[in-house]
Amino acid sequence: MTTPFARLGGEPTIAAITNHFYDLIDQDPAYAELRAIHAADLSVVRNGLSHFLIGWAGGPRDWFERGQCVMSLHRAFPVTPALADQWSAAMARAIHAQPGIEPELAQAMTRALDHMAQGMINQTQDRTAA
Numbered sequence: 001m002t003t004p005f006a007r008l009g010g011e012p013t014i015a016a017i018t019n020h021f022y023d024l025i026d027q028d029p030a031y032a033e034l035r036a037i038h039a040a041d042l043s044v045v046r047n048g049l050s051h052f053l054i055g056w057a058g059g060p061r062d063w064f065e066r067g068q069c070v071m072s073l074h075r076a077f078p079v080t081p082a083l084a085d086q087w088s089a090a091m092a093r094a095i096h097a098q099p100g101i102e103p104e105l106a107q108a109m110t111r112a113l114d115h116m117a118q119g120m121i122n123q124t125q126d127r128t129a130a
């Protein structure tokens with residue numbers, strides 16, 4: 001069976017997408033609100049998200065073997081609709097900017113991760129709309 005992990009080109013591609021994603025969050029003011037709730041040092045979360053995505057896409061599952069659920073983990077963070085949209089927008093940009101990625105796979109990943117981010121919303125009051 002060909003997994004998304006294999007079609008992407010494995011760990012180097014997923015690491016590149018993850019690093020681009022956090023570079024965008026770190027540097028583009030469009031994601032300032034999302035940046036503000038992350039730790040000053042993004043290296044831990046770069047590693048965590050990269051390993052999550054590797055397992056999610058069908059590669060080595062070491063992140064999942066920690067026994068954590070990515071949805072439950074996010075209950076600790078104030079996920080407003082605006083923050084979920086910032087996350088999804090930055091991820092869509094990072095995925096689509098990846099050289100050589102199959103367009104159908106890029107689209108499918110973007111959609112699936114957007115659904116996941118929308119499912120993490122735990123605060124209905126959108127602070128940016130207040």
Ligand code: HEM
Pocket residue numbers: 034037038039040041042045047048049050052070073074077078079080083084085087113114116117120
């Ligand atoms: C599909 C959507 C998302 C996925 C797959 C995801 C995944 C992850 C992963 C794997 C980690 C690292 C946890 C670890 O390895 O211990 C993490 C951390 C984190 N995520 Fe998400 N996330 C998503 C959406 C969001 C959204 C919408 C927010 C907005 C509030 C958010 C905020 C955070 C924060 C604040 C951290 C901790 C960062 C730190 O301490 O520096 N995430 N996320």
